[in-house]
Amino acid sequence: MSAMWEAGETITTEAPALFKKRSGTAYLTNRRLAWVPQGGLAPMVSVKHIDIKTFFVSKENAARVMVKVVENRPDTSHSFEFPSSNAAKERDEFKDAITAVISARQSRTAASTPTPGGASPLVSDASAPGTPKTLMNASRAGPSGIKRPLNGGAAAAELRVRVALLTQDKDLATLHKDLVIGKHVSEEEFWESRKHLLRNKTVMDQQQKGQSSAWLDLKPETGESNDVKYVMTPQVIHSIFQQYPAIKRKYDENVPDILSEGEFWKRFFQSRFFHRSRSGRGANEPDDDIFDRALEEDEEETKNAPKRMRLDHIDKLLDLSTTEEDHLESYTSPDSTMAAGKTKGSKEAIPLIRRFNRYAQRVLNSTVGPKRPSTGPEPFSMSGVERAIVLEDLQEQKEASRIVLDIQDTRRYFESQGGDLKSSKIPENQDPADILDQFYRDFASYRVVLNRPFTIPPSTFDTLMKDVKVNRAKMMPPQDGSQLLPPQLYQDALACHAAGNEILRHFWSSTGADKAAKYVRMVESLKKVRDENVKALLIQASSLDAACLDALKMMLKPMLGAIQKALKHAETRPKPMTRKLVQ
């Protein structure tokens, strides 16, 4: 644990602090957080900046002034108590300093990563070159639910996103105001449960517009006096370069050293190269050394069929050219219908076909991404050929290993489903056979006489009518609070409801052992919601009229019930919080 002071280390903040009830001094240097026991030389606690995951500070008016630093390593945290008279100030100094450290680290991480379009910030963190340790820590921390080391001063980027979200979503802003500014939950906790919003927002902001996959169709605008005008936009130029690599090469060679850009394009549109694939204007183009060469190169490329890609990488089952020789048996000449550029007709078509292919490839790349070397291990470690000829349906099904359900006593199992069950009671002192006999005799002696008048109690119909009314009321569309309450009160009630539910969510998610402090805080918040916010609303409603009050009570009843339940849970729960915090 202990380490000597390192070279080049400077102390930014220091204060007397108790650690595990021993007095000493806490330091924050430009590299780490350290604590040196009184009289000791070497720090007993040393946490590197990048290892600080988050930290907590005690409440403003708490009896003891404390700072708790949590490390990225799971379940490692250090609590320092500031015993001195101006402890609060010291603590604040530490708080600010650590906040600065963490936010600096965050922004560094964010800045060092050029975020590719569409990738989530999480991915970009992981691929950031400069922070291998963060990567490790992040992935280690993953399963326990904390994906991102983030706290106190959030990274500037994220802050921006939060602000943007709040301005965009009015309801969220209200909730934020109620909860965070009302000090029910901290800023971090508020956003903790809304990570998906942040992520979505970031992703949306970072989304870049992809390149157009439209087929380049250069059409001149015919102006007055028969002159021809081509409009060149960067988009069009980009498309030309993509579709004619030869032009791209020529452009790189000649512009702007030899030709101006305008001149280059002017010559391009006059060249034979440009008109090659267009009909009609065959031979009367002037010679142009640049573009004629480009044409030659292009045709050269065409003639030489593309170098065979390394055949060993081609799936034998798909490569048509490998079957070329098979045709020899049935034809006197080799079948070259599939071979590029070997027939007369295909010669003219080839440049065009090439162009189409290049285009198609580009479209495919933009939608499915460039062809990747296959990643990951082969699922069954079979070769390609093997995989292609093995039919899964014909394989024997492997029995999944599972735990067999073996219920010892089904009766007991289902008893609980029926609530408190008891089968018909047979009086102890009677023989079932006697009952049956009696039953039969009763039945046989009193014949069923259908046309005896029925005596139906009049209450039956009333009960039925009552049931009908109840069912009817259930099917009616419920009256909305917006109709029952004045608009302002309705909005307030909605806000209160949202805040209450949010706190409840925080409450239940903080039942874990590691969140004891938050748990206590949430209990307080819940009480506050119950005793202040709701009460205020009810007072406001009661000043209006009774119907209004009833409606409001109805609206808030489920939430109040839930709060009650939560508080009851809090009462019955042992209070580990104090024990935990002091350690």
Added chain:
Amino acid sequence: MSKFQTSIHEYLETLPLQTFNRLYQKPATCLAIFRLLPPLGKQIVMSSLYVDTPITVADMKLWFKGGAGSAKHKEAMQRLKALNIFAEERGNYTMNATFLEQFRNALTGGGNSQSFGLATSTPDKHHVDVAFLDEFATKQWEAILHYMVGTTQGSAPCAGVMNLLLRSGLMTGGHRGDAENMDVMDFASQMARQDLAPKITHKGFQFLLQDINTQVWAFLLQYLSMAESLNMDLVEVLTFFFQLGSLELGNDYSSETLTPTQTQMLEDLKAYGIVYQRKRGSRRFYPTRLATTLTSGTPVLLGSHPSASRNAAGAGRKSEEDEEDDHGFIVMETNYRIYAYTDSPLQIAVLNLFVHLRDRFPNMVTGVVTRDSIRRALSKGITAEQIITYLNAHAHAQMRKHSPILPLTVVDQIRLWEIEKNRLRPQASWLYSQFSRPQDFDSTLQYASELGVVLWSNAKRRLIAITAEGHQAVGAYVRKLIARHKEQQAAQTQQQQQQRYQQPATSVVS
């Protein structure tokens, strides 16, 4: 609700309350009339049957869901009131006391009205089986239909039937003489002269295309209207009809409990094939399938069953499902061709009404539906809907596997051919013209369109055509306008006048 039910309803609803009270004295009649009700009407009766306190209108309204439910409620209640089962008084619905008592009896078998038919106590020496009864009913009923379409098969029906045919307007006599006043003997003598033989009417053609239940009821209703003129008791006749509907096929019943009127009816009903009696005055009778399905609403499979007699004569009684399977015989293709697997002259004659028949084989005929053939049928007063219903009802089992059963193209085309005929539709209306001031025109138009009575309007020429029903309201409105106008301009001599022409305008419906 099938057609025959509607027609009985229409008939029953014309009856006075006293008649109903007498009708409802028989449980069998209560049950039969109950079965004619729409489903929710039945439910209202059942729900209230054992409630001894009157049910308030408001309460009953609560039983029904809004929208479609309350529409059904309204419809059902209207029927119930028309049949005098329910009456509304002082915000309560009360059930007709007679109906209440006797319908309870119908359900529980109480009372001693013997309305469900008294079975004979001794076995019949000349017992007949169901197959025989089916054959009998088919023979009798088809004889009537054959006569109508003019096929020579079978003998001419008896005078009673002839009389009924003429009076119901299904056929007309050979001369312009009034069939109503025709004496039976007179009629028979006319029959002798071939050129004056009765001809089938438009109504008769329509009749042929209907399902057999509707046909039977049309006959019986006609019988009812005749009964009045023959001094037969309407209630007894109706009660007997409904009683027949509750009997069981294949059993013989005693005619002892029947009133003289009803005994007299047996003879007539035998002629239609509705009951079988071995000889006149026999003390027992058998209801045929035509009778037992009278109130059921399920199609009887007699007349449309060309092979009924064959089957009946065959090995034994076929189970009902089998009959269900082969009662269809028409195959219709999308190319308008029709293949009808039948050798019954009756069926072929009916088909001939709207199909251009091409070929005839021992067991089938082929034909094609053409514009001409349909127009021929339409001109006889047969509607496209009737043709389609007929084809649907008699579609071959193979066709029934498809949904819809008939090819849509053909169905649509038949409808189009009908619409073709009806390009003009006359509608009685009032034309409002010569509005002197545009605001008068506007306000009148607005008022009328709120009422939904505007047929046509032209702002330029200030013309509005109002339906005949809307005239009263709109007319009053215009008069008020004029009156107010006059008051305002009392000083001025200038008079505004709006004239109304009553003229049957013809609105063009495309």
Added chain:
Amino acid sequence: MKDTSTSEDDSNLLVIVIDTNPFEWEHPSAPLKLNQALQHILAFMNAHLAGRHDNKLAVIASHVGVSKFLYPTLNELTPGSKVQTKKDANVYQVFKVVNDAVISGISRLLQDPGPTLQEKDLGSSKIAASLSLGLCYINQAVRSDGMGHVKARILVLTVSPDSSSDYIPIMNCIFSAQKANIPIDVCKIWGEDAVFLQQAAHITEGIYMRPDDPQGLLQILMFSFLPDMFSRNYLYLPGQDQVDFRAACFCHKKIVDIGYVCSVCLSIFCSFSPVCSTCKTKFAFQPLLPSARRLVKGAASSPSSPRPSTPAI
């Protein structure tokens, strides 16, 4: 499986399951005698048959130890051999056949106490067996119809409490019925709510009722259970559709809001135990907070080992 559209021309097949558990009917505290109740039920059957000429009916007795068709009887099922019943000019023959068959069927059933006494679980009615019979009968009827005009439903008239050994068979019946669009209506004539059947009605969209006063049985049957599937589209019916879905723990039968659920057999416990007492699965870990019964979210255990997961609420 079937289309759920209804039309007013549908014929209705009603399968009535009558619980004839002698130990309930003969119980001193029973508010109705079986023959009194039967009077109501028979009138209700007639009302159903009166509704339409082609309405069909099947009646099944759910007795202790045996479950049996009362109508149609075996003779009825084979065509050509109709039971000859004495005719009565005051009764519609169709009603009479059914009524006589039901009464004589029950009488015969009660006459022979043999199967009842052999039943291990005395006092539990064979509801599940009757439901199965009913479903089979419906299946046959619907198939032979072929046109989709027969709309079937089941009405269970019961007096017996749930029998826990019946749970799986009843649930299987419920799901079959649900799949075939057959609503199961339940009338618990008296006594405690029948929870299994409550669920049956709930799942199959049938009606569940436990009348306050069984004396008015006929009125209740007519009002709530007579409407066919077509009419129900337009009516509000007095069913009680609250179902108690709360779970009780297996160890103490306490209703729990939050509890431990065995990941293998889904048994519910109010406190942690290292071995599931139902299926004997061993849990090779400790829960995070053994001190209090409480919700454990995202327990950090390896995914392959069984672990307490989402609580039953």
